[in-house]
Amino acid sequence: MTLMDRRRRSDTLRGKVAIVGIGEVPTRRVIPDRTMYGLNAEAAKIAIADAGLRKEDINGLVTDGAAALATMAEYIGIRPTFATGVSMQGASGASATTVAASAINGGLADTVLVVMGNSRLDRAVPGGASVRSEWEEAYGPAAGAGTGYAQIYTRHMYEFGTTQEQMAIVAANQRFNAQENENAVFHGQPASKEDVLSSRYINYPLRILESVMPCDGAAALIMTRADRAKSFPHRPVYLLGAGMEQSNANIWQTDRITTTPVKTSAARAFQMSGYGPGDMQFAEFYDCYTILVAVTLEDAGFVEKGEIGPFYESTDTTYKGSFPINTDGGQLSGGQPGLAGGFRHVIEGARQIMGRGGGRQVALNDLCMVNG
Amino acid sequence: MTTEYNKPLPRLVNEAVSRPFWDAAKRHELVMPRCLNCSNMFFYPREQCPNCYSDNTEWVPVSGKGRVYSYTVVYQPANRAFQEETPYIFAIVQLNEGPRIPTNLLECEIDGVELEMPVEVVFDDVTDDVTLVKFKPA
Numbered sequence: 047m048t049l050m051d052r053r054r055r056s057d058t059l060r061g062k063v064a065i066v067g068i069g070e071v072p073t074r075r076v077i078p079d080r081t082m083y084g085l086n087a088e089a090a091k092i093a094i095a096d097a098g099l100r101k102e103d104i105n106g107l108v109t110d111g112a113a114a115l116a117t118m119a120e121y122i123g124i125r126p127t128f129a130t131g132v133s134m135q136g137a138s139g140a141s142a143t144t145v146a147a148s149a150i151n152g153g154l155a156d157t158v159l160v161v162m163g164n165s166r167l168d169r170a171v172p173g174g175a176s177v178r179s180e181w182e183e184a185y186g187p188a189a190g191a192g193t194g195y196a197q198i199y200t201r202h203m204y205e206f207g208t209t210q211e212q213m214a215i216v217a218a219n220q221r222f223n224a225q226e227n228e229n230a231v232f233h234g235q236p237a238s239k240e241d242v243l244s245s246r247y248i249n250y251p252l253r254i255l256e257s258v259m260p261c262d263g264a265a266a267l268i269m270t271r272a273d274r275a276k277s278f279p280h281r282p283v284y285l286l287g288a289g290m291e292q293s294n295a296n297i298w299q300t301d302r303i304t305t306t307p308v309k310t311s312a313a314r315a316f317q318m319s320g321y322g323p324g325d326m327q328f329a330e331f332y333d334c335y336t337i338l339v340a341v342t343l344e345d346a347g348f349v350e351k352g353e354i355g356p357f358y359e360s361t362d363t364t365y366k367g368s369f370p371i372n373t374d375g376g377q378l379s380g381g382q383p384g385l386a387g388g389f390r391h392v393i394e395g396a397r398q399i400m401g402r403g404g405g406r407q408v409a410l411n412d413l414c415m416v417n418g
Numbered sequence: 419m420t421t422e423y424n425k426p427l428p429r430l431v432n433e434a435v436s437r438p439f440w441d442a443a444k445r446h447e448l449v450m451p452r453c454l455n456c457s458n459m460f461f462y463p464r465e466q467c468p469n470c471y472s473d474n475t476e477w478v479p480v481s482g483k484g485r486v487y488s489y490t491v492v493y494q495p496a497n498r499a500f501q502e503e504t505p506y507i508f509a510i511v512q513l514n515e516g517p518r519i520p521t522n523l524l525e526c527e528i529d530g531v532e533l534e535m536p537v538e539v540v541f542d543d544v545t546d547d548v549t550l551v552k553f554k555p556a
């Protein structure tokens with residue numbers, strides 16, 4: 047074995063992780079009165095006890111592609127710093143275990159729960175009953191996902207004195223940026239703060255210009271080993287740190303709705319990178335609604351909790367400004383092509399670091415934080 | 419009571435778990451699940467306590483009093499059946515006993531809501547079979 051072979055081997059998962067507990071709900075033709083999430087939660091309970099752990103010790107969650115991660119985390123009562131669903135048909139269990147090992151080896155979690163299960167009864171429910179179908183839909187939630195975000199907005203106004211005028215700046219600055227992005231759905235359609243404030247409500251306090259527009263589109267990226275990256279045509283965009291936290295599915299299940307999982311995920315990303323919020327030169331932050339950009343910037347540590355309103359009043363966050371945010375217009379002005387809407391923040395961060403921002407290129411383009 | 423109620427009714431995730439809540443509402447009683455192992459009162463109901471994983475739970479009556487934790491005023495509902503009601507208040511109420519519940523606020527102007535405002539339960543018999551749990555200023 048050559049030295050290079052040996053080094054390669056030490057870079058693999060070999061010998062890096064171990065399974066320390068198992069749990070199984072007895073298999074039956076039908077398990078009456080139990081949902082898929084309930085069965086998963088019971089299997090989790092058994093495995094956690096088998097390992098001699100408490101649920102608080104679990105900080106990773108890997109499940110199959112059929113389960114909604116947030117609902118799973120809610121049932122099991124955990125907030126893992128790594129969570130993903132693995133869809134590989136019959137190989138999902140082995141694949142999920144491998145993904146869990148990779149996450150541990152990569153420092154994204156220490157102790158990962160891998161769990162999957164099935165309830166045939168559950169699948170028989172017409173139209174797929176859910177926590178929302180039982181507890182929210184009869185009370186008339188708003189169009190889109192705005193019901194929960196509006197309640198975060200209302201609560202943020204109550205706790206910190208944030209105003210709708212301040213949140214309108216979030217939307218207006220991003221719309222300014224989109225005027226230099228020909229790929230943005232609202233390219234060529236400027237909108238001022240006043241335009242935002244005079245647009246109609248979807249659901250108070252959210253106006254239509256503070257809410258994403260569903261669109262068609264797609265995005266992709268290529269990642270390779272750092273030691274190969276310099277031989278490619280563009281300036282390499284290195285991943286310096288990453289963090290996650292999986293929170294609740296339902297806003298009313300969250301203790302403090304004005305604090306998001308970004309408080310944990312950003313702290314972990316900064317810790318891994320060796321940098322802090324003050325080192326970042328620009329940011330690309332998930333923005334289905336204005337209020338989400340606002341609270342997540344707070345939680346990432348760019349300002350103190352509750353200070354985002356005054357920050358937007360005093361800081362130029364356009365691509366020309368001292369701290370550019372959502373330089374391509376974000377989803378609010380770029381549009382939301384499904385899950386590629388959030389992916390745009392990764393793409394735009396990379397584009398700016400490569401120096402390919404064109405008319406919207408930021409001046410300082412070495413360090414960016416992306417929140418998806 | 420209307421016989422032509424055209425809005426969505428609750429579609430239960432698991433009859434075996436949450437039927438007692440809806441049956442109680444029909445009797446105009448508000449009940450919450452509580453864990454007999456760790457005393458955690460939780461909502462929504464589920465098969466095991468989300469705090470300690472015990473499946474030994476009971477239903478207990480609660481006061482029906484609480485406070486507005488947050489709210490939104492709906493102008494454009496997800497379901498068109500609600501359009502004629504707009505604008506209306508969709509809120510999260512935190513019960514005095516602790517759990518939070520999504521609901522509507524009745525008998526309240528849309529610009530008259532304040533967070534932490536005290537509210538009390540109202541049982542809305544929307545059909546012969548279904549009673550929704552709503553709140554009004556206390």
Ligand SMILES: [Zn+2]
Pocket residue numbers: 453454455456457458467468469470471472
């Ligand atoms: Zn308990």
